Amino acid sequence: MHDIVIKGGRVIDPETGRDEISDIAISAGRIAAIGADLGPALEVIDASGLIVAPGFIDLHAHGQSVPADRMQAFDGVTTALELEVGALPVAGWYEAQSRTARLLNYGTASAWIFARKAVMIGLELKPGEAPITVMGRGFDDPRWSTDAATEAQADEIVARTRQGIEEGGLGIGIPAGYAPGAGAKEMSLICDLAAETDTPTYTHIAQMSNIDPKSSIEAYVTLIGLAGATGAHMHICHLNSTSLQDVERAAAIIAKAQAQGLRITTEAYPYGTGSTVVSAGFFVDPAFSARTGTGYDAIELVATHRRLDGIDDLKQVRQADPSALVLWHFLDTEDNPRHRALLDVSVTYPGGAIASDAMPWSQPDGTPYEGDEWPLGADKTAHPRSSGTFTRFISQWVRERDAIPLAQAIAKCTLIPAQIVESCAPLFKRKGRLQPGCDADIVVFDLATVTDRATFAEMNLPAQGMRHVLVNGQAVISDGVLDQAAAPGRPIRRGDR
Numbered sequence: 088m089h090d091i092v093i094k095g096g097r098v099i100d101p102e103t104g105r106d107e108i109s110d111i112a113i114s115a116g117r118i119a120a121i122g123a124d125l126g127p128a129l130e131v132i133d134a135s136g137l138i139v140a141p142g143f144i145d146l147h148a149h150g151q152s153v154p155a156d157r158m159q160a161f162d163g164v165t166t167a168l169e170l171e172v173g174a175l176p177v178a179g180w181y182e183a184q185s186r187t188a189r190l191l192n193y194g195t196a197s198a199w200i201f202a203r204k205a206v207m208i209g210l211e212l213k214p215g216e217a218p219i220t221v222m223g224r225g226f227d228d229p230r231w232s233t234d235a236a237t238e239a240q241a242d243e244i245v246a247r248t249r250q251g252i253e254e255g256g257l258g259i260g261i262p263a264g265y266a267p268g269a270g271a272k273e274m275s276l277i278c279d280l281a282a283e284t285d286t287p288t289y290t291h292i293a294q295m296s297n298i299d300p301k302s303s304i305e306a307y308v309t310l311i312g313l314a315g316a317t318g319a320h321m322h323i324c325h326l327n328s329t330s331l332q333d334v335e336r337a338a339a340i341i342a343k344a345q346a347q348g349l350r351i352t353t354e355a356y357p358y359g360t361g362s363t364v365v366s367a368g369f370f371v372d373p374a375f376s377a378r379t380g381t382g383y384d385a386i387e388l389v390a391t392h393r394r395l396d397g398i399d400d401l402k403q404v405r406q407a408d409p410s411a412l413v414l415w416h417f418l419d420t421e422d423n424p425r426h427r428a429l430l431d432v433s434v435t436y437p438g439g440a441i442a443s444d445a446m447p448w449s450q451p452d453g454t455p456y457e458g459d460e461w462p463l464g465a466d467k468t469a470h471p472r473s474s475g476t477f478t479r480f481i482s483q484w485v486r487e488r489d490a491i492p493l494a495q496a497i498a499k500c501t502l503i504p505a506q507i508v509e510s511c512a513p514l515f516k517r518k519g520r521l522q523p524g525c526d527a528d529i530v531v532f533d534l535a536t537v538t539d540r541a542t543f544a545e546m547n548l549p550a551q552g553m554r555h556v557l558v559n560g561q562a563v564i565s566d567g568v569l570d571q572a573a574a575p576g577r578p579i580r581r582g583d584r
Contacts, residue, residue, distance in 0.1 A: 089114050089128040090560060096134025096531060100521040101141070101498035111139060113527040116560035120523055132555055134531050140497045141519050142528030142558065143477045144504040146289070146354055147171050147324055147442035149219050150473060152457045154448045156190035156576065157569060158474045161549035162443075162539070163500070165528035165558045166192040166518060166579070168508070170289040171324045171444070172218045173198035173260030175205075177251040179214020181578050187457075189576030190563045192528070194512075196260040196289055197251025199277055200231075202244045203266055207231040217455060219364070219447050222265070223410025226366045233368075235270035245276050252284050255580030257512055258322075262291035263306075264329065265367060269293070271309075278319035286511040286581065287320040287352075292329045295369060296378035303330050307337050311344040311351065320350040322507055325444055327433035328361040331417055332380055334432045345438075352507050354442035355433035357480045359418025359426060360543070362389070362446045362470040366409035370401055379417065387414040389446075389468045390453040392544075411453050412446060414470065414543065434484060435491055440504040443476035445469070461571055463547045471546055475539020478550035482538040493534070514583040527560035 091113040098109040098121065111118060112125040119125075142165025150159065151169050159167055173196035174180035180195050201221055204210040208228045212221070225231055236244060248259055259281050263269060281288045292306035299305060306329075314321040323329075323341070330337040344351050365388075369375070375398070376382050383395045388404065389412040395401050404411060418426040434441070446469040448456045456467050471479075477500050484490045491499075505519030517525045530553055537552025556564040561575035 089119055089126060091130045091132060092125055092128035093132045093134050093139055093529065093531060096137050096139035098139045098521055099494055099497050101494060101502040102520045103522065105521070106494055111521065111529070113557070113560045116527055118521065118523050118525045118527055121521065132531065136533070137531050137554060138493070138534050139521070139529065139531050141501040141521050142166065142530050142556065143500040144168070144519055145443050145445065146440060146504045146507065148445045150445045150447050150469070151184065151193060151217070152447065153188055153190070153459060154456060154463055154467070155445060155473065157461060158463065158549055159443070159445060160190055160556050160563050160569070161551070161553055162475055162477045163530045163532065163553050163556065164191060164477065165530070165556065167445070168193065168257065169195040169218060170258060171260050171291055172200065172222060172262055173251070173256060174218050175201040175212050175247065175251050176214050177254035177256045181255060181580065183215025184578065188574035190573055191558060191576045192579055193576055194257050194579035196258045197248050197256030198260050199244070199248050200260065200262055200266055202247035202251070203236070203269065204231045205247060206240050206243045207234065207236065217447065220410055220455070223364045223366055226405065226409035229368070232266045233268040235268055236273045241273040241276055244273065245280055248277060249280055252280070252286055252581060255582070256286070257508055257579065257581055258286040259288045261288050263293040264291045264295060264369060267293045267368065274313060275317060278313045278317035278321070281319040282317050284511070287322045287507060289322050289324055291324050295329050295331055297332050297380055298378055303333050304336055304340070307340055311340065311349060314344070314349045314351055318350070320352070320510065323351065323353045324442070325356060325361070326353045326436060326439065327355040327359070327430055328417060330433065332429060334429050338432050338436055353436055353439040355436065355439060356442060356444050356472050356476050357430070357434050357483065358472050359416065359420035359430055360470070361415045361417055362412060362444070363415065364409065365401065365411045365413045366405050371398065381415070381417055385416045387416065389414060389470070390449060390451060408453060412449060431490065434480065438503060439499065440507060441477060441480050441499045442504065443472045445473040445476065448473070461569065462549070465545065465547055468546050471539065471541035471543060474541035474546060474548060475550045478537050478552060479539035481534070486534060511581045512579055512583045514579060527557055529557045531555035
């Protein structure tokens with residue numbers, strides 16, 4: 088007697104190439120069998136006419152809360168990881184998460200940038216504090232961002248980062264764009280640590296610019312050099328937003344580096360608008376407009392939807408609330424065909440993952456929202472990618488434009504992200520796949536209707552088309568309805584099998 092049998096769906100496993108009408112039996116949170124006539128079950132899910140795929144793995148999810156999990160579940164996500172920034176202390180972050188009713192599997196990297204803040208300016212790191220909040224702290228003493236570390240400071244930064252890995256961090260978060268002052272020696276030591284522990288680095292490149300010097304291309308060449316010099320696995324976060332309008336050249340040099348055997352992987356999200364904290368240092372570069380191709384009117388305050396009118400306006404907002412979230416409309420994908428083509432380069436990059444960079448949900452005053460309200464109210468804001476990254480990718484690039492085959496698209500949401508992390512957490516060899524023995528993280532969706540609904544005016548609209556979403560064999564969405572009491576999510580730490 089199985090717990091669940093999913094009957095008659097189009098089962099797609101990106102690793103084996105299975106793509107056929109079949110049944111899946113689930114017992115004790117794992118896939119027990121795939122085929123026909125699998126025997127009785129306590130529950131039968133009719134998947135006739137629907138796609139059955141592994142649950143999506145989001146490598147880049149900053150939300151990490153119950154409301155964030157709920158919105159991402161409707162987007163097909165079953166594992167949400169905070170890797171680009173990470174957390175520190177890592178043990179404190181996992182402890183804090185264990186006290187919440189997480190729907191999705193979760194995990195974090197060790198936060199290099201927080202180690203830097205602690206060492207360079209003595210910032211107190213509070214166990215369990217939300218990483219996005221820590222990113223906004225230390226605004227009044229920018230040495231952590233602008234100054235190179237001494238030899239002693241670099242050794243201490245590495246030691247603190249190492250402790251985070253030893254406490255279970257799934258690699259090293261390196262958002263270097265927020266601390267461009269970090270020197271090559273420090274970065275080489277951090278990458279040595281990554282190679283020694285066989286944990287990936289999750290990198291936000293140090294510069295974002297269309298022009299030299301200090302262009303995005305220069306930053307990618309540096310990243311490739313670090314991979315070659317240290318042997319570290321360098322994972323590139325949001326290839327789309329950090330490359331700006333030079334993504335074609337960036338993709339070309341990354342492909343050449345990969346062809347030479349360097350351990351470099353990528354991810355992208357299907358939007359031409361990014362999001363970050365208003366205190367991000369690159370916004371106050373006097374040459375911001377020339378270097379990025381956008382004016383300050385491309386920066387929008389999430390809480391109020393107000394566009395900035397210049398650098399002085401930006402500085403006033405930073406002073407009032409350095410943790411305030413902003414949107415940065417770096418590409419005009421609605422009206423500019425050239426910009427749409429640039430986004431395609433990053434989203435369809437061969438072997439690249441899809442990852443959301445999902446932002447936390449905020450209340451009208453800009454403070455984080457971590458409550459239990461459902462449906463999420465219209466006064467709660469984040470970014471549309473926090474609601475619809477994966478469904479947007481499938482609906483637009485697969486169904487509407489036929490730009491990428493369905494099986495390949497599913498691999499970019501499942502198998503590829505699992506393979507990026509599995510060197511440091513072998514448990515991921517059971518995720519991103521539909522095979523006997525694999526974890527029963529499964530999505531059942533209607534390819535004809537699956538789509539994102541969130542907009543920049545209404546960010547709180549959950550995606551549609553996910554008919555059933557199972558996490559560790561337990562339904563969090565059944566027949567398109569959220570189970571508000573469900574909490575099957577489990578922590579994933581380095582070394583987990």
